[in-house]
Amino acid sequence: MRKEVEERRFLGRSVRGAVNAAIAIVLTALSVSILFAIVGHIFVNGVGSLNADFFTQIPKPYGETGGGIAPAIAGTIVMLLVAGIIAVPVGIGTAIYITEFGQSRFAEIVRFAIELLAELPSIVVGVFVWALLVRNLTGYSGMAGACALAVIMIPIIARSVEEILKLVPDGLRESALALGTPKWKVVLFVVIPTVLPGILTGVMLSLARAAGETAPLLLTALGNSFFNLDLRRPMAAMPLQIFNYAVSPYDDWHRKAWASTLVLVAIVAILSGAVKFFVRRWKHESN
Protein backbone atom coordinates (compact mmCIF):
# COMPACT_ATOMS: atom_id res chain seq x y z
CA MET A 1 0.00 0.00 0.00
CA ARG A 2 2.60 2.46 1.11
CA LYS A 3 4.81 1.58 -1.82
CA GLU A 4 2.00 2.17 -4.31
CA VAL A 5 1.26 5.61 -2.87
CA GLU A 6 4.91 6.52 -3.01
CA GLU A 7 5.22 5.35 -6.59
CA ARG A 8 2.15 7.34 -7.62
CA ARG A 9 3.51 10.45 -5.95
CA PHE A 10 6.90 9.91 -7.50
CA LEU A 11 5.30 9.63 -10.93
CA GLY A 12 3.31 12.82 -10.34
CA ARG A 13 6.43 14.70 -9.25
CA SER A 14 8.49 13.61 -12.22
CA VAL A 15 5.70 14.54 -14.66
CA ARG A 16 5.34 17.99 -13.10
CA GLY A 17 9.13 18.44 -13.13
CA ALA A 18 9.34 17.48 -16.80
CA VAL A 19 6.50 19.85 -17.73
CA ASN A 20 8.14 22.75 -15.88
CA ALA A 21 11.49 22.10 -17.52
CA ALA A 22 9.84 21.88 -20.95
CA ILE A 23 8.07 25.23 -20.45
CA ALA A 24 11.34 26.89 -19.40
CA ILE A 25 13.19 25.44 -22.39
CA VAL A 26 10.50 26.55 -24.85
CA LEU A 27 10.46 30.10 -23.45
CA THR A 28 14.27 30.29 -23.51
CA ALA A 29 14.34 29.04 -27.08
CA LEU A 30 11.76 31.67 -27.99
CA SER A 31 13.81 34.57 -26.60
CA VAL A 32 17.07 33.35 -28.13
CA SER A 33 15.47 32.59 -31.47
CA ILE A 34 14.17 36.17 -31.66
CA LEU A 35 17.77 37.37 -31.53
CA PHE A 36 18.84 34.84 -34.16
CA ALA A 37 15.87 35.76 -36.35
CA ILE A 38 16.76 39.46 -36.20
CA VAL A 39 20.47 39.02 -36.83
CA GLY A 40 19.87 36.37 -39.49
CA HIS A 41 17.29 38.49 -41.30
CA ILE A 42 19.57 41.53 -41.26
CA PHE A 43 22.46 39.46 -42.56
CA VAL A 44 20.51 37.81 -45.39
CA ASN A 45 19.01 41.09 -46.57
CA GLY A 46 22.05 43.27 -46.04
CA VAL A 47 25.08 41.27 -47.03
CA GLY A 48 24.29 41.46 -50.76
CA SER A 49 24.72 45.25 -50.89
CA LEU A 50 28.04 45.31 -49.06
CA ASN A 51 31.17 46.17 -51.03
CA ALA A 52 34.19 48.41 -50.64
CA ASP A 53 32.32 51.44 -52.00
CA PHE A 54 29.68 51.05 -49.32
CA PHE A 55 32.25 51.92 -46.67
CA THR A 56 34.13 54.63 -48.55
CA GLN A 57 31.65 56.55 -50.75
CA ILE A 58 29.06 59.16 -49.91
CA PRO A 59 25.38 58.30 -50.61
CA LYS A 60 24.29 58.70 -54.23
CA PRO A 61 20.99 60.41 -55.11
CA TYR A 62 18.15 58.12 -56.13
CA GLY A 63 18.52 56.74 -59.58
CA GLU A 64 22.29 56.41 -59.50
CA THR A 65 23.60 53.03 -58.48
CA GLY A 66 26.42 52.47 -56.02
CA GLY A 67 27.47 54.95 -53.35
CA GLY A 68 28.01 54.25 -49.68
CA ILE A 69 27.46 55.40 -46.15
CA ALA A 70 30.94 56.67 -45.24
CA PRO A 71 29.57 59.98 -43.83
CA ALA A 72 27.21 58.08 -41.54
CA ILE A 73 29.93 55.75 -40.25
CA ALA A 74 32.29 58.67 -39.63
CA GLY A 75 29.54 60.78 -38.06
CA THR A 76 28.48 58.04 -35.67
CA ILE A 77 32.09 57.43 -34.58
CA VAL A 78 32.81 61.15 -34.09
CA MET A 79 29.60 61.82 -32.19
CA LEU A 80 30.10 58.76 -29.98
CA LEU A 81 33.64 59.91 -29.18
CA VAL A 82 32.53 63.41 -28.24
CA ALA A 83 29.52 62.09 -26.30
CA GLY A 84 31.87 59.72 -24.46
CA ILE A 85 34.26 62.54 -23.58
CA ILE A 86 31.32 64.40 -22.02
CA ALA A 87 29.41 61.50 -20.46
CA VAL A 88 32.20 59.28 -19.06
CA PRO A 89 33.60 61.79 -16.52
CA VAL A 90 30.14 63.10 -15.60
CA GLY A 91 28.64 59.62 -15.21
CA ILE A 92 31.59 58.17 -13.28
CA GLY A 93 31.82 61.31 -11.13
CA THR A 94 28.14 61.06 -10.24
CA ALA A 95 28.50 57.38 -9.32
CA ILE A 96 31.54 58.15 -7.16
CA TYR A 97 29.68 60.93 -5.40
CA ILE A 98 26.68 58.73 -4.65
CA THR A 99 28.62 55.71 -3.36
CA GLU A 100 31.77 57.19 -1.84
CA PHE A 101 30.85 60.63 -0.58
CA GLY A 102 27.07 60.85 -0.51
CA GLN A 103 25.94 60.16 3.02
CA SER A 104 23.22 62.76 2.90
CA ARG A 105 19.65 63.14 1.73
CA PHE A 106 21.02 65.01 -1.27
CA ALA A 107 22.74 61.84 -2.52
CA GLU A 108 19.38 60.05 -2.37
CA ILE A 109 17.85 62.80 -4.48
CA VAL A 110 20.72 62.54 -6.99
CA ARG A 111 20.24 58.78 -7.23
CA PHE A 112 16.51 59.22 -7.83
CA ALA A 113 17.17 61.90 -10.47
CA ILE A 114 19.59 59.58 -12.30
CA GLU A 115 16.96 56.83 -12.32
CA LEU A 116 14.40 59.19 -13.77
CA LEU A 117 16.88 60.38 -16.39
CA ALA A 118 17.55 56.77 -17.40
CA GLU A 119 13.86 56.17 -17.94
CA LEU A 120 13.31 59.32 -19.99
CA PRO A 121 12.14 58.46 -23.55
CA SER A 122 14.97 59.30 -25.92
CA ILE A 123 12.78 61.52 -28.09
CA VAL A 124 12.28 63.74 -25.03
CA VAL A 125 16.06 64.06 -24.73
CA GLY A 126 16.12 65.05 -28.42
CA VAL A 127 13.44 67.71 -27.94
CA PHE A 128 15.22 69.03 -24.85
CA VAL A 129 18.58 69.40 -26.61
CA TRP A 130 16.81 70.88 -29.63
CA ALA A 131 15.08 73.52 -27.47
CA LEU A 132 18.17 74.29 -25.42
CA LEU A 133 21.07 74.01 -27.86
CA VAL A 134 19.87 73.73 -31.44
CA ARG A 135 17.48 76.68 -31.30
CA ASN A 136 19.62 79.02 -29.20
CA LEU A 137 23.23 78.15 -29.74
CA THR A 138 24.48 75.57 -32.15
CA GLY A 139 21.84 75.00 -34.81
CA TYR A 140 21.57 71.49 -36.24
CA SER A 141 25.06 70.17 -35.68
CA GLY A 142 27.23 67.23 -34.72
CA MET A 143 27.90 68.91 -31.38
CA ALA A 144 24.19 69.02 -30.55
CA GLY A 145 23.90 65.35 -31.56
CA ALA A 146 26.84 64.43 -29.34
CA CYS A 147 25.25 66.32 -26.42
CA ALA A 148 21.97 64.44 -26.90
CA LEU A 149 23.83 61.12 -26.94
CA ALA A 150 25.77 62.18 -23.83
CA VAL A 151 22.48 62.80 -21.99
CA ILE A 152 21.43 59.25 -22.93
CA MET A 153 24.77 57.83 -21.79
CA ILE A 154 25.22 59.63 -18.45
CA PRO A 155 22.54 57.76 -16.46
CA ILE A 156 23.57 54.40 -17.94
CA ILE A 157 27.20 54.96 -16.94
CA ALA A 158 26.28 56.40 -13.54
CA ARG A 159 24.02 53.49 -12.64
CA SER A 160 26.31 50.70 -13.81
CA VAL A 161 29.39 52.24 -12.14
CA GLU A 162 27.39 52.78 -8.95
CA GLU A 163 26.48 49.09 -8.87
CA ILE A 164 30.13 48.13 -9.45
CA LEU A 165 31.45 50.46 -6.75
CA LYS A 166 28.97 48.96 -4.28
CA LEU A 167 30.67 45.58 -4.84
CA VAL A 168 34.04 46.86 -3.59
CA PRO A 169 34.44 45.53 -0.04
CA ASP A 170 34.62 48.20 2.67
CA GLY A 171 37.74 46.45 3.99
CA LEU A 172 39.66 47.65 0.97
CA ARG A 173 38.67 51.26 1.57
CA GLU A 174 39.41 50.95 5.29
CA SER A 175 42.86 49.47 4.74
CA ALA A 176 43.77 52.43 2.55
CA LEU A 177 42.24 54.94 4.97
CA ALA A 178 44.17 53.34 7.84
CA LEU A 179 47.43 54.17 6.04
CA GLY A 180 46.52 57.82 6.43
CA THR A 181 45.23 58.19 2.89
CA PRO A 182 42.84 61.07 2.20
CA LYS A 183 39.44 59.92 0.98
CA TRP A 184 39.83 61.27 -2.58
CA LYS A 185 43.07 59.35 -3.04
CA VAL A 186 41.46 56.17 -1.71
CA VAL A 187 38.78 56.49 -4.39
CA LEU A 188 41.11 57.46 -7.22
CA PHE A 189 44.09 55.17 -6.59
CA VAL A 190 42.64 52.20 -4.73
CA VAL A 191 38.91 51.77 -5.43
CA ILE A 192 38.78 52.77 -9.12
CA PRO A 193 41.76 50.62 -10.27
CA THR A 194 40.15 47.61 -8.60
CA VAL A 195 36.95 47.92 -10.61
CA LEU A 196 38.35 49.28 -13.87
CA PRO A 197 37.16 46.30 -15.97
CA GLY A 198 33.63 46.76 -14.65
CA ILE A 199 33.70 50.49 -15.37
CA LEU A 200 34.89 49.79 -18.92
CA THR A 201 32.01 47.38 -19.41
CA GLY A 202 29.54 49.99 -18.19
CA VAL A 203 30.96 52.61 -20.55
CA MET A 204 30.78 50.08 -23.39
CA LEU A 205 27.16 49.35 -22.62
CA SER A 206 26.30 53.03 -22.81
CA LEU A 207 28.20 53.46 -26.10
CA ALA A 208 26.36 50.51 -27.64
CA ARG A 209 23.05 51.95 -26.54
CA ALA A 210 23.90 55.45 -27.84
CA ALA A 211 25.16 54.08 -31.17
CA GLY A 212 21.65 52.90 -32.02
CA GLU A 213 19.72 55.97 -30.87
CA THR A 214 17.75 57.59 -33.70
CA ALA A 215 15.17 59.86 -32.14
CA PRO A 216 17.51 62.30 -30.35
CA LEU A 217 19.67 62.66 -33.47
CA LEU A 218 16.71 63.48 -35.75
CA LEU A 219 16.23 66.76 -33.90
CA THR A 220 19.90 67.59 -33.31
CA ALA A 221 22.47 66.18 -35.77
CA LEU A 222 19.85 66.20 -38.53
CA GLY A 223 21.89 64.09 -40.95
CA ASN A 224 24.07 65.00 -43.87
CA SER A 225 24.55 63.46 -47.32
CA PHE A 226 28.08 64.78 -47.58
CA PHE A 227 31.20 63.87 -45.74
CA ASN A 228 31.54 66.14 -42.71
CA LEU A 229 33.68 65.97 -39.58
CA ASP A 230 32.91 69.54 -38.53
CA LEU A 231 31.00 69.40 -35.25
CA ARG A 232 29.46 72.81 -35.93
CA ARG A 233 27.55 71.55 -38.97
CA PRO A 234 24.85 68.92 -39.46
CA MET A 235 26.33 65.48 -39.28
CA ALA A 236 25.30 62.11 -40.66
CA ALA A 237 24.81 59.09 -38.40
CA MET A 238 24.13 55.41 -38.94
CA PRO A 239 20.66 55.30 -37.36
CA LEU A 240 19.60 58.43 -39.30
CA GLN A 241 20.88 56.92 -42.54
CA ILE A 242 18.99 53.70 -41.86
CA PHE A 243 15.85 55.65 -41.03
CA ASN A 244 16.08 57.72 -44.23
CA TYR A 245 16.70 54.69 -46.41
CA ALA A 246 13.98 52.63 -44.72
CA VAL A 247 11.17 55.19 -45.03
CA SER A 248 11.95 55.81 -48.71
CA PRO A 249 9.80 54.16 -51.40
CA TYR A 250 12.77 52.78 -53.36
CA ASP A 251 13.82 49.11 -53.36
CA ASP A 252 17.51 49.96 -53.81
CA TRP A 253 17.41 52.18 -50.70
CA HIS A 254 15.61 49.46 -48.76
CA ARG A 255 18.48 47.10 -49.56
CA LYS A 256 20.92 49.79 -48.46
CA ALA A 257 18.96 50.22 -45.23
CA TRP A 258 19.49 46.53 -44.51
CA ALA A 259 23.18 46.77 -45.34
CA SER A 260 23.58 49.83 -43.09
CA THR A 261 21.80 47.99 -40.30
CA LEU A 262 24.21 45.10 -40.71
CA VAL A 263 27.17 47.48 -40.47
CA LEU A 264 25.74 49.14 -37.32
CA VAL A 265 25.13 45.80 -35.63
CA ALA A 266 28.64 44.69 -36.59
CA ILE A 267 30.22 47.88 -35.18
CA VAL A 268 28.43 47.45 -31.86
CA ALA A 269 29.33 43.73 -31.73
CA ILE A 270 32.99 44.39 -32.55
CA LEU A 271 33.20 47.18 -29.94
CA SER A 272 31.71 45.09 -27.16
CA GLY A 273 33.70 42.02 -28.20
CA ALA A 274 36.94 44.00 -28.13
CA VAL A 275 36.23 45.38 -24.66
CA LYS A 276 35.35 41.90 -23.37
CA PHE A 277 38.59 40.58 -24.84
CA PHE A 278 40.76 43.29 -23.29
CA VAL A 279 39.00 43.08 -19.93
CA ARG A 280 39.57 39.31 -19.85
CA ARG A 281 43.23 39.69 -20.75
CA TRP A 282 43.67 42.48 -18.22
CA LYS A 283 42.08 40.37 -15.49
CA HIS A 284 44.20 37.42 -16.49
CA GLU A 285 47.40 39.47 -16.32
CA SER A 286 46.63 41.02 -12.96
CA ASN A 287 46.20 37.55 -11.45
Next chain:
Amino acid sequence: MNPIRSLADIVRSPSAPEAAPAGTGRSIAIKSLSAYYGKHRALEDIDLDVLPGLITAIIGPSGCGKSTLIRCVNRMHEVIKGAYATGSVLLDGEDIYAPGASPVRIRRRIGMVFQKPNPFPTRTVYENVIAGLRLNFPRMPKADYDETVERSLRAAALWDEVKDKLHSSGSALSGGQQQRLCIARAIAIEPEVLLLDEPCSALDPTATLKIEELLYTLKAKYTIVLVTHNMQQAARASDMTAFMLADESHVGRLIEYGQTRDIFIEPKESRTEEYISGRLG
Protein backbone atom coordinates in the same frame (compact mmCIF):
# COMPACT_ATOMS: atom_id res chain seq x y z
CA MET B 1 58.48 21.50 29.86
CA ASN B 2 55.49 21.35 32.14
CA PRO B 3 52.16 20.14 30.80
CA ILE B 4 49.65 22.87 30.08
CA ARG B 5 46.71 22.54 32.46
CA SER B 6 45.25 25.99 32.31
CA LEU B 7 45.70 29.36 30.69
CA ALA B 8 47.97 30.33 33.53
CA ASP B 9 50.58 27.90 32.18
CA ILE B 10 50.88 29.65 28.83
CA VAL B 11 51.25 33.16 30.21
CA ARG B 12 54.73 34.32 29.41
CA SER B 13 57.11 34.55 32.36
CA PRO B 14 56.38 37.44 34.71
CA SER B 15 59.68 39.07 33.87
CA ALA B 16 58.52 39.87 30.36
CA PRO B 17 57.00 43.33 30.97
CA GLU B 18 59.96 44.57 32.99
CA ALA B 19 62.44 43.03 30.58
CA ALA B 20 61.02 44.99 27.66
CA PRO B 21 63.34 47.79 26.58
CA ALA B 22 62.26 51.32 27.33
CA GLY B 23 61.65 51.46 23.60
CA THR B 24 60.72 54.21 21.25
CA GLY B 25 57.01 53.40 21.34
CA ARG B 26 54.48 55.97 22.40
CA SER B 27 52.07 55.87 25.28
CA ILE B 28 48.36 56.12 24.62
CA ALA B 29 46.05 57.51 27.26
CA ILE B 30 42.37 56.92 26.61
CA LYS B 31 40.30 59.25 28.77
CA SER B 32 36.53 59.00 29.35
CA LEU B 33 36.00 57.78 25.82
CA SER B 34 32.47 56.99 24.66
CA ALA B 35 31.66 55.77 21.18
CA TYR B 36 28.34 55.81 19.34
CA TYR B 37 26.77 54.27 16.26
CA GLY B 38 24.08 56.81 15.54
CA LYS B 39 21.95 56.86 18.68
CA HIS B 40 23.32 53.61 20.06
CA ARG B 41 26.13 53.95 22.56
CA ALA B 42 28.67 51.18 22.03
CA LEU B 43 31.30 52.25 24.56
CA GLU B 44 30.86 54.12 27.79
CA ASP B 45 33.48 56.03 29.67
CA ILE B 46 36.59 54.03 28.87
CA ASP B 47 39.78 55.01 30.70
CA LEU B 48 42.86 53.03 29.67
CA ASP B 49 46.58 53.80 29.71
CA VAL B 50 48.47 51.84 27.09
CA LEU B 51 52.14 51.62 28.02
CA PRO B 52 54.93 52.14 25.48
CA GLY B 53 57.01 49.23 24.30
CA LEU B 54 54.52 46.60 25.42
CA ILE B 55 51.85 44.51 23.81
CA THR B 56 48.44 45.28 25.23
CA ALA B 57 45.70 42.75 24.53
CA ILE B 58 42.03 43.64 24.63
CA ILE B 59 39.83 40.62 25.28
CA GLY B 60 36.13 40.10 25.80
CA PRO B 61 33.13 38.32 24.29
CA SER B 62 31.73 39.25 20.87
CA GLY B 63 29.99 42.59 20.80
CA CYS B 64 31.73 43.97 23.88
CA GLY B 65 33.13 46.88 21.89
CA LYS B 66 36.81 45.86 21.75
CA SER B 67 37.08 46.49 18.01
CA THR B 68 35.21 49.75 18.38
CA LEU B 69 37.68 50.78 21.08
CA ILE B 70 40.80 50.34 18.97
CA ARG B 71 39.12 51.86 15.96
CA CYS B 72 38.66 54.96 18.12
CA VAL B 73 42.41 55.07 18.75
CA ASN B 74 43.22 55.91 15.11
CA ARG B 75 39.91 57.59 14.37
CA MET B 76 38.75 54.82 12.06
CA HIS B 77 35.52 54.51 14.05
CA GLU B 78 34.14 57.67 12.51
CA VAL B 79 34.57 56.24 8.98
CA ILE B 80 31.36 54.27 9.51
CA LYS B 81 28.23 56.22 8.60
CA GLY B 82 26.69 57.85 11.67
CA ALA B 83 29.48 56.80 14.03
CA TYR B 84 31.27 59.22 16.35
CA ALA B 85 33.20 59.30 19.61
CA THR B 86 33.48 61.66 22.57
CA GLY B 87 36.21 62.00 25.15
CA SER B 88 39.90 62.05 24.34
CA VAL B 89 42.77 59.84 23.30
CA LEU B 90 46.21 61.21 24.10
CA LEU B 91 49.13 60.05 21.99
CA ASP B 92 52.16 61.04 24.06
CA GLY B 93 50.08 63.81 25.58
CA GLU B 94 48.64 65.09 22.31
CA ASP B 95 44.86 64.74 21.99
CA ILE B 96 43.99 63.12 18.65
CA TYR B 97 40.39 64.26 19.15
CA ALA B 98 41.41 67.91 19.59
CA PRO B 99 39.32 70.21 17.37
CA GLY B 100 42.13 70.85 14.88
CA ALA B 101 43.49 67.30 14.75
CA SER B 102 43.42 65.69 11.32
CA PRO B 103 42.30 62.05 11.23
CA VAL B 104 44.39 61.51 8.08
CA ARG B 105 47.61 62.59 9.84
CA ILE B 106 46.76 60.61 12.97
CA ARG B 107 46.39 57.44 10.90
CA ARG B 108 49.88 57.89 9.47
CA ARG B 109 51.22 57.77 13.03
CA ILE B 110 48.99 54.91 14.21
CA GLY B 111 48.99 51.93 11.88
CA MET B 112 46.23 49.34 11.76
CA VAL B 113 45.92 45.70 10.70
CA PHE B 114 42.45 44.28 10.18
CA GLN B 115 40.70 41.02 10.92
CA LYS B 116 40.55 39.93 7.31
CA PRO B 117 43.83 40.11 5.39
CA ASN B 118 43.20 42.87 2.85
CA PRO B 119 46.16 43.48 0.55
CA PHE B 120 45.34 45.71 -2.41
CA PRO B 121 44.26 43.17 -5.05
CA THR B 122 45.51 45.10 -8.08
CA ARG B 123 48.98 45.66 -6.62
CA THR B 124 52.01 43.40 -6.42
CA VAL B 125 53.66 42.39 -3.16
CA TYR B 126 56.23 45.15 -3.71
CA GLU B 127 53.60 47.77 -4.48
CA ASN B 128 51.52 46.71 -1.50
CA VAL B 129 54.37 47.34 0.91
CA ILE B 130 55.09 50.82 -0.40
CA ALA B 131 51.42 51.68 -1.03
CA GLY B 132 51.30 53.98 1.99
CA LEU B 133 54.51 55.75 0.99
CA ARG B 134 53.39 56.13 -2.62
CA LEU B 135 49.95 57.41 -1.69
CA ASN B 136 50.77 59.76 1.12
CA PHE B 137 54.40 60.79 1.14
CA PRO B 138 56.63 62.69 -1.30
CA ARG B 139 58.16 60.66 -4.09
CA MET B 140 61.40 58.88 -3.21
CA PRO B 141 64.18 57.41 -5.35
CA LYS B 142 63.61 53.78 -6.34
CA ALA B 143 66.54 52.60 -4.20
CA ASP B 144 64.75 53.96 -1.11
CA TYR B 145 61.58 52.08 -2.03
CA ASP B 146 63.62 48.89 -2.56
CA GLU B 147 65.22 49.35 0.83
CA THR B 148 61.86 50.03 2.53
CA VAL B 149 60.33 46.94 0.94
CA GLU B 150 63.14 44.68 2.14
CA ARG B 151 63.27 46.20 5.62
CA SER B 152 59.48 46.05 6.10
CA LEU B 153 59.16 42.51 4.76
CA ARG B 154 62.05 41.36 6.96
CA ALA B 155 60.45 43.05 9.96
CA ALA B 156 57.20 41.26 9.11
CA ALA B 157 59.09 37.93 8.85
CA LEU B 158 57.94 37.54 5.27
CA TRP B 159 61.03 38.45 3.24
CA ASP B 160 62.42 34.92 2.79
CA GLU B 161 59.05 33.60 1.61
CA VAL B 162 58.30 36.31 -0.97
CA LYS B 163 61.65 37.72 -2.07
CA ASP B 164 61.36 35.82 -5.37
CA LYS B 165 57.78 36.87 -6.06
CA LEU B 166 57.88 40.55 -5.14
CA HIS B 167 56.27 41.40 -8.45
CA SER B 168 53.39 38.95 -8.40
CA SER B 169 49.99 39.90 -7.04
CA GLY B 170 49.62 40.35 -3.30
CA SER B 171 46.39 38.37 -3.33
CA ALA B 172 48.25 35.30 -4.65
CA LEU B 173 49.85 34.73 -1.22
CA SER B 174 48.41 32.43 1.44
CA GLY B 175 46.17 33.92 4.13
CA GLY B 176 48.93 34.06 6.74
CA GLN B 177 51.37 35.57 4.27
CA GLN B 178 48.76 38.13 3.24
CA GLN B 179 48.28 39.16 6.85
CA ARG B 180 52.04 39.57 7.35
CA LEU B 181 52.08 41.56 4.11
CA CYS B 182 49.46 43.84 5.66
CA ILE B 183 51.68 44.21 8.73
CA ALA B 184 54.63 45.05 6.46
CA ARG B 185 52.44 47.58 4.66
CA ALA B 186 51.46 49.15 7.99
CA ILE B 187 55.03 49.43 9.31
CA ALA B 188 56.49 50.65 6.00
CA ILE B 189 55.29 54.15 6.80
CA GLU B 190 56.98 53.89 10.22
CA PRO B 191 54.06 54.52 12.54
CA GLU B 192 54.52 54.96 16.27
CA VAL B 193 51.70 52.65 17.29
CA LEU B 194 50.43 49.45 15.72
CA LEU B 195 46.79 48.43 16.23
CA LEU B 196 45.75 44.90 15.35
CA ASP B 197 42.06 44.01 15.19
CA GLU B 198 41.80 40.23 15.60
CA PRO B 199 44.63 39.73 13.11
CA CYS B 200 44.66 35.94 13.41
CA SER B 201 40.98 35.11 13.39
CA ALA B 202 41.13 34.08 9.71
CA LEU B 203 44.41 32.16 10.05
CA ASP B 204 45.44 28.63 10.96
CA PRO B 205 47.47 27.89 14.14
CA THR B 206 50.87 27.87 12.39
CA ALA B 207 50.28 31.24 10.74
CA THR B 208 48.90 32.53 14.05
CA LEU B 209 52.06 31.53 15.87
CA LYS B 210 54.21 33.28 13.27
CA ILE B 211 52.26 36.50 13.73
CA GLU B 212 52.56 36.28 17.51
CA GLU B 213 56.33 35.79 17.30
CA LEU B 214 56.47 38.69 14.91
CA LEU B 215 54.58 40.94 17.32
CA TYR B 216 57.04 40.02 20.04
CA THR B 217 59.94 41.26 17.89
CA LEU B 218 58.07 44.43 16.93
CA LYS B 219 57.17 45.57 20.42
CA ALA B 220 60.54 47.16 21.09
CA LYS B 221 59.84 49.64 18.33
CA TYR B 222 56.09 50.06 18.36
CA THR B 223 53.46 50.30 21.02
CA ILE B 224 51.14 47.43 20.11
CA VAL B 225 47.45 47.02 20.88
CA LEU B 226 46.04 43.62 19.99
CA VAL B 227 42.32 42.91 19.97
CA THR B 228 41.60 39.21 20.18
CA HIS B 229 38.70 36.94 20.96
CA ASN B 230 41.21 34.18 21.58
CA MET B 231 42.16 34.12 25.24
CA GLN B 232 45.09 31.78 24.67
CA GLN B 233 46.49 34.32 22.25
CA ALA B 234 46.19 37.12 24.79
CA ALA B 235 47.87 34.92 27.40
CA ARG B 236 50.68 33.93 25.02
CA ALA B 237 51.38 37.16 23.28
CA SER B 238 50.62 40.10 25.52
CA ASP B 239 52.22 41.90 28.45
CA MET B 240 49.11 43.78 29.55
CA THR B 241 45.50 42.69 29.20
CA ALA B 242 42.29 44.68 29.27
CA PHE B 243 39.02 42.81 29.72
CA MET B 244 35.84 44.33 28.35
CA LEU B 245 32.20 43.34 28.71
CA ALA B 246 28.92 44.70 27.39
CA ASP B 247 25.81 45.00 29.56
CA GLU B 248 22.26 43.98 28.55
CA SER B 249 21.82 47.13 26.45
CA HIS B 250 25.05 46.35 24.53
CA VAL B 251 27.07 49.16 26.05
CA GLY B 252 30.71 48.09 26.32
CA ARG B 253 32.74 48.89 29.41
CA LEU B 254 36.27 48.21 30.60
CA ILE B 255 36.04 45.73 33.47
CA GLU B 256 39.63 45.13 34.41
CA TYR B 257 43.08 46.09 33.20
CA GLY B 258 46.43 44.90 34.42
CA GLN B 259 49.46 42.76 33.72
CA THR B 260 48.51 39.73 31.68
CA ARG B 261 49.66 37.26 34.31
CA ASP B 262 47.56 39.01 36.97
CA ILE B 263 44.48 39.03 34.76
CA PHE B 264 44.85 35.35 33.93
CA ILE B 265 46.11 34.03 37.26
CA GLU B 266 44.52 36.18 39.89
CA PRO B 267 41.92 38.54 38.43
CA LYS B 268 40.41 41.00 40.88
CA GLU B 269 36.96 41.08 39.30
CA SER B 270 34.71 38.04 39.52
CA ARG B 271 33.41 38.68 35.96
CA THR B 272 36.96 38.52 34.59
CA GLU B 273 37.49 35.21 36.29
CA GLU B 274 34.18 33.89 35.00
CA TYR B 275 35.06 34.87 31.44
CA ILE B 276 38.57 33.47 31.57
CA SER B 277 37.40 30.20 33.05
CA GLY B 278 34.72 29.93 30.38
CA ARG B 279 31.64 30.51 32.50
CA LEU B 280 30.81 33.85 30.87
CA GLY B 281 30.60 35.05 27.29
